Amino acid sequence: MPLPEAITQIFKRKQKSYKMVLILSLIEELRATSQDRVSYDRVKERFLSYFLAEQERGHRVDQPPGRELWKDAPKSQLKDIINSPVNALSHILFVNSEDNTIGFHSQIQRQLGEEELFQLERLANDELQSYNAALQHFSLQGYLEKVMAEYSSAKKETFAEHALGTLFRKTLPSELKALPFIDEQYKVQGSVGQGNWATVPWLAILDKRITETTQHGEYVVYLFAEDMSAVYLTFNQGVTVPIQEKGRREGYVFLRSRTQEIRELLKLTNMNKDENIRLVNSGLGQDYQVSTVAYIKYERGSVPNDEQLIQDLVNVIEDYRLYVETVTSTDEEANNEEVETLPQTAEPLKDEQVIGILHQIQAHIRRQGFFFPEHLIENFYLSLKAKPFVILAGISGTGKTRLVKLFSEALGATRDNGQFSLIPVRPDWSDPADLLGYKDLSGRFQPGPITKVLVDARQPENRHKLYFICLDEMNLARVEHYFSDMLSVLETQEWREGAIQTQDLISPTLLDTPEDQETYGGLGIPENVFLIGTVNMDETTHPFSKKVLDRANTLEFNYINLQQYPQEIGQESGDPAELTELNHLFVRSDYLQLVDAYDTHKELVVRTTERLVKINTLLEDIHAHVGFRVRDAICFYMIYNDRYGLMDEEEAFDWQLLQKILPRIQGSHSSVRRVLLSLIENTIGNGAELAVNVQELMDDASPLYMKWASGKVPPVAKHPQSARKLAFMLRRLEEDGFTSFWLS
Template sequence: MIKQLRSWWKDTEISNLIGRKKVDFSIFRDGTHIPVEFRPDFLEANQGQQPNLGEGIKVKLIHEDRGYEATLFKIDQASASREALQILYNGNQTLKELLIEAFKHSYSYIMQERTNQLADDAKRPQVVVPEDQAEYIDFFATGVPFEYRLEFITYQPKPNVWWVNQGTTIQAEKEAGILWAPLLNTQGRKLYHWETMKEVKEGDIILHYSNKAIRYVSQVTDAAVEAPKPGSMANTGWQEEGRLVRTNYVELIPSIVLQQFNQQIMQLNITQGPIHTGGGVNQGYLFRFSRQGLQVLQSLTTEVNWPDFTILEQDEVASSMESLREVIPILPPSDSSIPTFLHQIQSHIRRQGFFFPEHLIENFYLSLKAKPFVILAGISGTGKTRLVKLFAEALGATRDNGQYTLIPVRPDWSDPADLLGYKDLSGRFQAGPITQVFVEARQPENRHQPYFICLDEMNLARVEHYFSDLLSVLETQEWRESEIQTQELISRALLGTPKDRETYGGLGIPENVFLIGTVNMDETTHPFSKKVLDRASTLEFNYINLQQYPQGAEQDADDPADLNDLNHLFLRSDYLQLVDAYDTHQELVVRTTERLVQINTLLEDIHAHVGFRVRDAICFYMIYNERYGLMDEEEAFDWQLLQKILPRIQGSHSSVRRVLLGLMKVAIGSGAGIAVNVQELMDDDASPLYLRWAAGQNPPGVKHPQSARKLAYMLRRLEEDGFTSYWLS
């Protein structure tokens, strides 16, 4: 089994290996920090012995039969609410000199980068050696407590791989066989993606990206020299002085479009690489790539005519693929496979005797993908809770294995402690039901398994009271080392014991947990605020066809067994901010945003217009739908209009009527032959309009039929009762 955390790694199949540490600046300065996840490995090597908290024990480090003295410290990281180990040898100059000599490549790289950083920068960012240049120290157990044998894995230089972004100048640069970048920008500052030019050396490999595809690969013939701006770039706003690299371009046939490889390359965590955490391309010129990344590209594009100078030697290919398994224990499923997986989920649900409207499963999936919090609303007995259970079950998440948890909400819940937990009179933290799931889901052995939490009848209590902390923390999602992490949920004041700090310290919402709430809208429940609606997609279960009957197993023989092998990336969001997706789906984002701008002009009259959070969520939904080819664009937008816009509308004022009529005009479109004159219908009886949807019928040719049907119902309630709301059943 492979275990990896930040700069530490371990293969349990390697005899006596305690752990492998990537060489960084701390190695040359004073020692190394041991992550809490590797404490058991050192504890085993020390035969169960360990230092007392705040104290140290002398250790012996053996390299090539020579011993070096260091100290193993156990420290209290109060700021992180946990304990940790450190190996320190800052007083052992002999050992330091050995490490500097052995790892001179890493030392030179790190010191050069630190020199390049601003001298007055009080908080220098940590220098990370690129993966294809990294060096390592292996710690082995010797059978003697507090004695470790060291083996060094040093850098053997090979041609580097680079990635260059080229726009309109690519043909001119190709014909001249060059790359060129300025020394300074117009403000007189150096930029990282231009400074990389001086690191390019003869024999290096360059991937040329332009217009959403890798179109050329080249081999450097002459390293960078300072040279004035070429004539081909005369029309650019760059300064005249720059660096020039000479290189031989080879066209790749066919070109390699970004969607063929971006998810796999993103998982490689290439330091200062070209692919950002959302799968798009960073803005800039020349970025570091890696030989491992090149191997991944070639494995994904066997139809491409890769030239000989890009082909790795066989032993390096084997090493690269083995390293790939270490660095990427899992990969997301391909976009083209998503429809098949969803069809298998539908088959599993049908075999259990349950039926849901067309495309509801696709909609449920896309909603979870866009945001890991979904609300299922509707009348009682329509299968809301059952949908969550069956969907999770199809993916191998059951109550028995702890990956599916049903939490019935109680009417007396009034604050987050009812869900998260509390500190009892003895000072121990008593975990709430959702905290227990989070703790289990973040365990290293579980972090790639999907976990589903169903909050049943979640509006029996006021959601804003007991769920407020989770709503707030959900908004702190950010990318850290290609994982989605949030701020911590549990206050440190509640964690008064070392055991509680170890178990619950730093606990956020794990990226492999998906929250689904079921709600019944009646006189016993509470309405939702816009704070909740902005952060969730609302799927409605009010239109039921009772004339659906169980099918025999022979009518649907698909086998969904392979769904159990899907990891959490099947559902985890690929985008957190619109910038993550904009460069690869710009046209769709602009089209969708223009629709929302039109709708916002209507909603502003009743102060129900949407902000950036809702815009981003709708754009993500539309992007996933387009990537996977699940529904046409109008149908997908219909779902979003129904789920993200209409739940915000309620009231009795005439302005609500104007908004409903305006949205009805948008939803009907021009193809149904139904005229909606908003001004005339403000004063006249609107029943000839909304009665077209009587008995759940949909007139043909309506652009957004589901939204139009819901709007007709809301308009009818407004006329008949003097009040309307999305939530009235």
Template sequence: MPLPESLTQIFKRKQKSYKMVLILSLIQELRASNQERVSFDRVKELFLRYFIAEQERGNRVDKPPGRELWMEATPSQLKDIVNSPVNALSHILFVNSEDNSIGFHNQIQQQLGEEELFQLEQMANKELQEYNAALQHFSLQGHLEKILAEYTFAKRETFAGHPLGTQFRQTLPSELKTLPFLDEQYKIQGSVGQGNWATIPWLAILDKRITETTQRGEYVVYLFAEDMSAVYLTLAQGVTIPVQEKGRKEAYVYLRNKTKEIRELVPLANMNKDEDIHLMSSGLGQDYQVSTVAYIKYERGNVPDDERLIEDLQNVMENYRLYVESLSSSDEETNEVRGEALLSEIEPLQDEQLAGVLQQIQFFIIQKGFFFPEHLIENFYLSLKTKPFVILAGISGTGKTRLVKLFAEALGSTVENGQFTLIPVRPDWSDPSDLLGYKDLTGRFKPGPLTEVLAEARKPENQHKSYFVCLDEMNLARVEHYFCDLLSVLETQDWHEGKIRTQGLISSTMLDMPNDQAKYGNLSIPENVFLIGTVNMDETTYPFSKKVLDRANTLEFNYINLEQYPDSNESLNLSETFDLSEMNHLLLRSDYLQLVDAYDANKELIIRTTERLVKINVLLEDIHAHVGFRVRDAICFYMIYNDRFNLMSEEEAFDWQLLQKILPRIQGSHASVRRVLLNLIKGALGNGSGISVNIQDLMEDTSPLYTRWNAGQTPPMAKHPQSARKLAFMLRRLEEDGFTSYWLS
């Protein structure tokens, strides 16, 4: 028979090796005496004998507190040591103080035949062997000394792909996880910086019950001094969010009060409880000093051996455990921290890693048997990053909806987990209630399909996840009618305590019931929700107004190569691969909302891009299609992201923006439209195309221009080939039909 469930998890949380040795000692004595209860003194004797024997064999084992050898442990110490696992296993073990006996509780004893006792013994032996193996092989001292010796020199070298980065982000967390007292409830992460070397690198251990981010909450962390003279093992508090929320002065008061509270709550034995921690002279170093609850200092060249280091870490982790378990589940602040903890601070991607992530996404899509034009995935990503509203346009059957679904699935957002939602738009939608909801005759709020997604996405436990909403056949109804509230709210995006917030979507007059108010009150568009509309342009659909076009990038799917076939032999060759399902919403969330957010760091690129747009605006003014600041900013953001992530050349990126933000605004039948199109195609072709564009000669007949290349082909050597191709088709429509528009193909 299998072991009772109450026994299968007893070693899930380890207290050193004590639980395993206690159970093995108890089983040994139960067998020897053939009794249900045995002498507690005899079990303690066997417990002690095990550790003495292992040390005599030269094996590394947990030491008794304050002593090197188990044979030096006093009876009083032994009693205290054994009582620790006895108390932890009190749900299965019973100690009778009257006759000093120990055994399993009656209900457990009744389920333990010889076979089950043997299984328990095997499980304890296996856990003990794995625990001791980890103690033998892990060299924390080697890692710490290596970092202290090499980090200063490493900072003079290229950041991307440096071995020390791998050591912090992958090697050390992986090896620490082998330590038996660091089970799956702990998140371990290290950092040497984001894009550039950090002044103070760190390695943190976070209890996921209270925090998964080093920005707030309490955690254990190794902090390295700026001059690499020492490393501090600390119990610390996150600084970033308290400073953002309260300002530095008030945050320091809060952190100092919290430090005092924790010092009174847990013993913090063998740790320094002062502020004599020196990381750097000011700034972040001061933040760390204020946020440190207690610490142990190791100086470079004098880092103790692994046995001492692991013993210290166990001690700090035990204090951390006591603190976490002392937190009341009803404590309002604790619940807030737990909610924020789930805004997971997964190791941020470096800018230079983004191209690899997009290659993985594209490979995922190809493996599903779908193909899209070159740079489309990069373009789709940059468009979402610029603004969380994108339109995919094109003829039916080109894979618009499929692109959204597969892109979302690649990042772990699926229909099954509720992070991908397809909302088919109906032709009879005439106002926002069809999408957002309405109040019925009973006074209850009936949420629309989008409202349900927004309410789920804003829950604290979901705020780090990406939610994709695909509005299918978006223009079957008039977008300006049913989507007007969202278009307006998207323009209210602003920074609030480090997050993007918008104004509310649901009027308070719609929420009469307390339950409705609790669930949907102050509902806005969370920063982790991304809206994508698919559209077909034919006689059954409505055109878009400039109000819609200004707020979205429009990606077109009209040029299809049918001669693409699945290739099962295609492989992904990357030096570094990523767990895409672990990416949080910051991968896609905008980093800039106003141009001032990005201006100082990208001044030259912004000025270059704006100068191009000024020239284009001069042309567009003739047909009242010129752009304003909203479009200028969006194009600049797109160009900045492309430059940061090194995805395409500057000309390629600007080509996509001409195609997606400028050309959709152009339509009409007048000669002035023809003139604008000719001037734009002249600029798109550039001087290196070998194609001459004489505006006056082509005002009556543009066919010599657009018949130079076949349908669907790119103009040879064009400066902006995507835009040149589209402009040629728009000119052809004007020539043949007397009217042209971006949406006709």
């Protein structure tokens, strides 16, 4: 059978030859031992042996950083080098730090028989040979021809993590910045699109004294024709802002006027000064034809040699330098003028792109020296996707706040740009005014910390950006008191004009002045805002009501392995710039009511609902059963997981059972014991090594829950995480006379 797509795409983004050699080394060790997990040290030895042997034969291979020969590289450096491809392939490989073994993730391993391993080995060998044959110095001619030869076919492939994306965003900017005439005053930036392939890919050189964006100002840019028949080196102007501010007709008049002024000012040596640049027939490509001051055309298959290309670029940059110096000397204020950009259209991602993006987020987190359990990031993402309010619970110091910060940071939401906000909850918060704001004695509205973020997020230029709000230590005060308005407004989400909108958060009675009405009037919870609360459960905090639990997924951080050490990270695969270009649709919900998804996912919805009906029958005895809101949220989670292919169905339902059902259970009665035992029986499943007899264990359940005691290997279960938590809750009930999900 063919290799799964997750495997066939692993070499699309080249990370030197390291990934290919790592895969070949792992396959050799797997065959030698006939085990699913093998010694990480043995794989490292095979990895190093390849490069040593190739260099001894006189073959050209990737050199270790700062060294010409692999035999001269220190051991500490070798660890960094192999960690780089291991982290780049973390979506298919798993390293167990406890026993120092490496192997494929279980879901990947199940798809790799001997035939598939042979296919993977052949693929790695082919890629390795091709890569080694192509080792050469930077060639601008080679790269321009490469783009024109490959871009059209690349547009049919997955956008995320594609090699051409790396070429435009990282490789080419890095190579151009190394040229002696491109100094620090210039920003070099390339793009193949934001979330989807661009019609006209580009590579721009911008003088930071007048602009750092291609939306306005003047810059030098390589533009590729849509049909890849030619690439143009151009002196150009930003088209987005002028057309948005003036309209297309007046914008064109303005651009043509500026074009004529610049042509009269500069020599523009050997450049064409007309509108015969042909990119596309309509759209932004047509805008470029109007905004282009001058250009040089290079036809596919006839791109001149590097010497000529570099000389052309030198001439254009010199004209650009003279222009910038003229502009900045005649108008000092122009350099400081801020041009407000209007919102762009947000394009949704394809389902198959999501898993690659999540792997890049995981890689970013590892680069910061943090490690979270397998599938926790996928679970966190699915929880946010199902509902824009998530609770992270557990003992102090387990990385709850850090997870939110790093996840947000990977997507370009930071404190510096205002898209990530950490709001510490105070114990004295007693009503929504503490969070939302209040009217002072002068009659002016004083916004609360969350209101300031919501106002910023709904600005037209920001409405496609991701905003994350972390309410730290959320239950130091009673959540229902200060957060009640937010919870109520969350329930008013509805589709309006293709976007999710809510009722107003700020009462009109608080907005007396025209300024306040303009700033805060009609303020709901924008669809690009996501709320995460962190909670520590101890004697100093307040419990949650079912009203809160119904509206959130509760991720638990109580099971800690202190022997997880930071991995030594080398050059990590994945370009963070690709993630910062994502729009809010990556996280925003696609469904608000079950009817939105029922027709296309009927079988999964029915199957999931039937599971919940059986569980609800048990929960009714202790008045902990769930309603339609919880059912819909769980179904949405299961649908997203199925669409994106992140986990198998049983594992996904295990997460939902743990996060949406178990937090509702607490009490001291025998009926609670009966429910816990019945749920454990349900989570263990048929054919497991443990049989549960509810009646026999009603008086003493210790023979059951002690099987999950520390240091023991727990029994195999259909839903292992939920079974472990239920065993803990059952033990607390017997030993303390009371139990709750929230006891740590």
